Amino acid sequence: MMPGTGRRWRRRLATLMLRLTEARAPAGRFGRWRELEQSQWWSSEQLERLVETRLAALLRHAADTVEFYAEQFCAAGINVAAVRRVEDLGGLPILERRQVREHFAALTSRAVPEADRRLNATGGSTGEPLRLWQDAQRDDLNMADRYRTRRWAGWDFGEPSLTLWGAPTDFVGRRGLKTWMKGLVLGSERTLSAWDLGDDRLLEYARILERHRPVLVSGYVSALYLFARFLSRRGIIVRGVRGVISGAEVLFPHQREIIESVFRAPLLNRYATREAGGIAHECDHRAGMHVNIENILIEVVEAGRPCAVGTVGDLLVTTLNNRAMPLIRYRIGDRGMLLGRACPCGRGLPLMQVAEGRISDHLQAPSGRRVVGTLFPHLFKDYGAILLGQAVQERPDRVRVDLVLEAGANIEQLAGLQADLERVLAPDFSVKLRQVPDLVSTSTGKHRFVIPYEGSEGATP
Ligand SMILES: [Zn+2]
Numbered sequence: 001m002m003p004g005t006g007r008r009w010r011r012r013l014a015t016l017m018l019r020l021t022e023a024r025a026p027a028g029r030f031g032r033w034r035e036l037e038q039s040q041w042w043s044s045e046q047l048e049r050l051v052e053t054r055l056a057a058l059l060r061h062a063a064d065t066v067e068f069y070a071e072q073f074c075a076a077g078i079n080v081a082a083v084r085r086v087e088d089l090g091g092l093p094i095l096e097r098r099q100v101r102e103h104f105a106a107l108t109s110r111a112v113p114e115a116d117r118r119l120n121a122t123g124g125s126t127g128e129p130l131r132l133w134q135d136a137q138r139d140d141l142n143m144a145d146r147y148r149t150r151r152w153a154g155w156d157f158g159e160p161s162l163t164l165w166g167a168p169t170d171f172v173g174r175r176g177l178k179t180w181m182k183g184l185v186l187g188s189e190r191t192l193s194a195w196d197l198g199d200d201r202l203l204e205y206a207r208i209l210e211r212h213r214p215v216l217v218s219g220y221v222s223a224l225y226l227f228a229r230f231l232s233r234r235g236i237i238v239r240g241v242r243g244v245i246s247g248a249e250v251l252f253p254h255q256r257e258i259i260e261s262v263f264r265a266p267l268l269n270r271y272a273t274r275e276a277g278g279i280a281h282e283c284d285h286r287a288g289m290h291v292n293i294e295n296i297l298i299e300v301v302e303a304g305r306p307c308a309v310g311t312v313g314d315l316l317v318t319t320l321n322n323r324a325m326p327l328i329r330y331r332i333g334d335r336g337m338l339l340g341r342a343c344p345c346g347r348g349l350p351l352m353q354v355a356e357g358r359i360s361d362h363l364q365a366p367s368g369r370r371v372v373g374t375l376f377p378h379l380f381k382d383y384g385a386i387l388l389g390q391a392v393q394e395r396p397d398r399v400r401v402d403l404v405l406e407a408g409a410n411i412e413q414l415a416g417l418q419a420d421l422e423r424v425l426a427p428d429f430s431v432k433l434r435q436v437p438d439l440v441s442t443s444t445g446k447h448r449f450v451i452p453y454e455g456s457e458g459a460t461p
Contacts, residue, residue, distance in 0.1 A: 007159070010187070014158025017185045027137075030185075032144035039294055040148065044348045047293055052085060054320040055297065059083055062326050065111035068103045069328065089299065090306055094316060095330040100130055107325050108133055117324040120274060121381040129381040132275055138295075138322035142277035145292045149281040153243025153268050155216035159187040162212055164194045164205075164219030164227060166378045190214070194223035195424060197362075198369030202230040209238065217263060218245035218270075222362050222372045225255040228262035241265045243284075247272055248374060271354050273332055276317045280352050288339045288351030295321050298352060299329065300337055309340030312355045363452055365428035366396045373450030376401070379420055385409035386417075388438075393453040399429045402436045411435045 022030045039047065059080040062069040072093055073080060083089060100107060108117075117133040147157075155161060183189075190212050192205050205227060209217075217224070224246050231238060241263045246256075247270035260267050268282040271289055279296050280289035291298050297318040300307040307313035315336045319327045339351040363371045373391070380389045380403075388404040401421065403411070411433050421431045 010184075011156065011158045014156075014185050014187065017181065018157050021185065027140070029140040029143040029147075032140050033147045036141075036144050036148045036294060037151075040290075040347045040349055042348045044342075044350065047348050047350075048086070051293060051297060051320065054294075055086065055089075055318070056081075056084065058318070058320055058323075058326055058328070061109065061111065061323055062328060065109040066107060066326060067110075068099075068106040069326070071106075086297065086299075087306075089297075089318070089329060092329055094301070094304065095328060097130060097331065097333065100132070100327070100330070104131060109323055109325065112324040129377075129384065129386055130275065131384070132327075133325040134322055135324040138277070138319065138324070141295050141321050145278045145281075145295060149268070149270065149278065150216060150245070152281065152283045153216055153218075153245050154265070154284075155187075155243065157185055157187065159216070160212055160214045161187060161189050161216040161218065162209060162214035163189065163191045163217075164223040165191055166194055166220075166374055188212070194220050194372050195375045196369065196371065197223060197226045198365075198367060199230065201369075202227060203234075206231060206234070206236050210236075213240050215240060215242045216245065217241055217243075217265075218247070220372055220374055221246045221249040221251050221255060221269075224259050224267075226362070226370055226372075228259045232258065232262050238263050243268060245270055245281075271334075273334075275327060275330065275332065276319055279317065279332075280354070283343060283345045283347065285343055285345050287343050287345075288341075288353055290343065290347055290349035291352050293349050295319070298336075298338065298350075307337065309338050312337045315354075363391070363393050363399065363429070363450060367428050369428050371425065371428075373448075375424065376449045379417060379424075383414060383417055385413060390449055390451065392451045393429075396453055397429055399425065399431050401431065401433050403433060404438060405435055 018030055021028070022034060025031060039050065042050075063073050063080045064070070072078075076093065078092060083091065112133075112135055117135050118139070120132045120134050121129060150161070190208065192208065193201075219227075224244065243265050244259055244263050244267040246259070246267055251267075251269050256267050256269075266284055266286070268284065268286065269289065270278065270282075271280040272278045276296055278292050279298070280291045282289050297320060299316040299318075300311070300313040301316055302311075302313040312335055315332050315334050316329045317327060317332050318329055335355040337353055337355065339353060341351060343349075343351055362373055365371075376389060376391045380386045385406045386403055387406055390402045392400045392402060394400050399421075401417075403414070405411070414433055418431065418433055421433075425431055
């Protein structure tokens, strides 16, 4: 067989399977993806009308079925039927992260049965865990947006991809007919752990990259950057990658430059959070990030007042399609701005920019092994007692984890976390947990979940 013939057949088969799945479940993720492929080209006026329709339905749903909002709207004398336009949203209160923690039950809609919702825990950009309910519609639309943005990066259904992400070991999913069929549509997806990036591991990943021949590579910014630097140092030439998608952390210009030159493909940055899913994503023009406006409404405020276009402020998100636990004007903890200009690509999705987004560093062991900082919030999120956490590399081979705990909780209850950390960090680091009353923030007020050993290369410039 000629090289590439197998791939062409796989593409055709994927298209066929995709059409069959869409026809069977038009409201499922693939049907939703088809809708998003259309609506991204609508005019901004058309999109605004769609958002307003969805917003009106969401506010009605919140007032009727979510105790927290019903009480709030009533106490403030707000008639949600009068909120017709996005600008009218300013009259509603802002939802803080702390309130989501404190009013978890009251924020849950009684109209969505427990069987139809799924619990999602977030480590958050600040290392402060949070639990949320999500429903199937939200998940489908989030995946649909994922497919749309992957296609912006040059990937298509049926094609192989590779991800450097938070998985403890090389991830092998469940096997079975359903998984096999999904694999046909989505193409073979290989996930490699971003928590172990020593040279031996990176060499192994380079071999996998060569064998797997992904058209799309995605991952944490710091993991992609470390991988790219390794490939460049070893003189390994990457072939066949059409696009790279980075996320979860601040992308510095020097990182973009190195990643793009090593993978020989454009890098599209993604802004997503566990609470809201995909929020915004660059297209190949990279003139800003396109807001996933069919799902997420973005506002920018400073001291409670709306910011002018082009001015940085706190980002508020309203999730338009999660009926299980709607987030309305939720302060996500990042700063950014709306750009108010059109993108040369012609898509009507508004453009935004994240300002001081995610801050993440990595630990570097004397052995050369590197561990990205996102490991810590990922593990913290499984322990409800942890309010805030930070890993401090006290010595090249020793990590101290400072934890702010809920009232009444103590460090002895976290033996599971201690064991998890030891398992992941051994043999390069010893680990010690310590309870502290509070943690020191960065000069920007943003919490860092990793403080690398001074002078090590783990510190972000
Ligand atoms: Zn664009």
